[in-house]
Amino acid sequence: MLLRTFTARTATEAMQQVREVLGDEAIILSTQDDDTGIKVTAALEPANGAVPEAAPDRRESWEELEAADRIAEVLDHHRVPRGLADRLLNAAANTSTDDWMMAFAAALDHELSFLPLGDIGPERPVMLVGPSGAGKSVTAAKLCACARLAEGRSLLITMDGGKAGGRAQAETFTKALDARLVCAEDAAAVGAAAAARANDEIAIIDTVGCNPFDAAERGALREAANAAGAAMALVLPAGGDPAETADMALAFAEEGVRCLIPTRLDSARRFGGLISAAHVGGMSFLAAGVSRHIGGGLVAVNPVSLARLLSSRAPFQASTLLAAD
Structure with a gap:
């Protein structure tokens, strides 16, 4: 069965789209009306599962429909919000490729943005921010591991040394990764540590967990980032509610956060x-945490690898899918 969702300003326009693409044999499964217009979901069961030979002029539409169905199924599985899902489907429909996965990747590239992991260098420190338990400390260690694999030097500045075991954990990470460790409790100390780094040191700043909806806590992070001249990257775990995660991203975006590092994929x-957080927050995917292991547990994200990951029904294969590119 082929499924397709049509969105229009009125019910008449939506039904016209259904007839043009699926024909008069289509079955209307649902109709939804909200502030954005009318959304109609229709289905069609083609004879023998193939495009009717009597309608060769519609073959291209059927092939496009199959690709749209696959992408729509993936987006629905991941609970991508309706508005963003429609934008992705429209972008995929406007691509010229016959490969539905590449069309999906092109749509992701159109609606989202991506930064190479190699953009992290000694020129500017990177400050990791996010709610408690998001995986900031482990991500900081993974970034130091990436620097070592690239035969570079790293400096870990931790503002999280005051928590139980925080300093000991940071010392363990930096010793294993041959990185330098500095503990800093406030913005001034963070700024001083960043300013004293060697010219070839990649500085990673690990911060305390922040309540996304506490303006004072977010402001303290922004003050520390400004003191260090650091770019802030939001660390968020996968699996969160789309609306709640988007609200978090918007809150951090108000403080100037422009990069996103998802964890626990x-x-x-x-x-x-x-996906919703990156879109509404205007944040670029910088990297992704695909395992608990420090070495090799952080990989770059690009449109193709993200399309493959989303399309997989087995998320535990994330490291393999992302590493493929």
């Missing part, structure tokens, strides 16, 4: 929250 099954 190996232990979640739905990533609509991450």
Whole structure:
């Protein structure tokens, strides 16, 4: 069965789209009316599962429909919000490729943005921010591991040394990764540590967990980032509710956060929250945490690898899918 969702300003326009694409044999499964217009979901069961030979002029439309169905199924599985899902489907429909996965990747590239992991260098520190338990400290260690693999030097500045075991954890990470460690409790100390780094040191700043909806806590992070001249990257775990995760991203975006590092992709099954957060927050995917292992547990994200990850019904294969590119 072929499924397709049509969105229009009025019910008449939506039904006209249904007839043009699926024909008069289509079955209307649902009709929804909200502030954005009319959304009609229709289905069609082609004879023998193939495009009727009597209608060769419609073959291209049927092939496009099959690709749209696959992408729509993936977006629905991940609970991608309706508005964003429609934008992605429209972008995919406007691509010229016959490969539905590449059309999906092109749509993601059109609606989202991506930064190479190699953009992290000694020129500007990177400050990791996010709610408690998001995986900031482990991500900081993974970034130091990436620097070491690239035969570079790294400096870990931690503002999280005051928590139980925080300093000991940071010392363990930096010793294993041959990185330098500095503990800083406030914005002035963070700024001083960043200013004293060697010219070839990649500075990673690990921060305390922040309540996304506490303006004072967010403001303290922004003050520390400004003191260090750092770019802030939001660390968020996969599997969160799309609306709640988007609200978090918007809150951090108000403080100037423009990068996103998702974590725990190996232990979640739905990533609509991450997609929504990146979109509404105007944030670029910088990297992704695909395992608990420090070495090799952080990989770059690009449109093709993200399309493959979203299309997989087995999220535990995330490291393999992302590493393929």
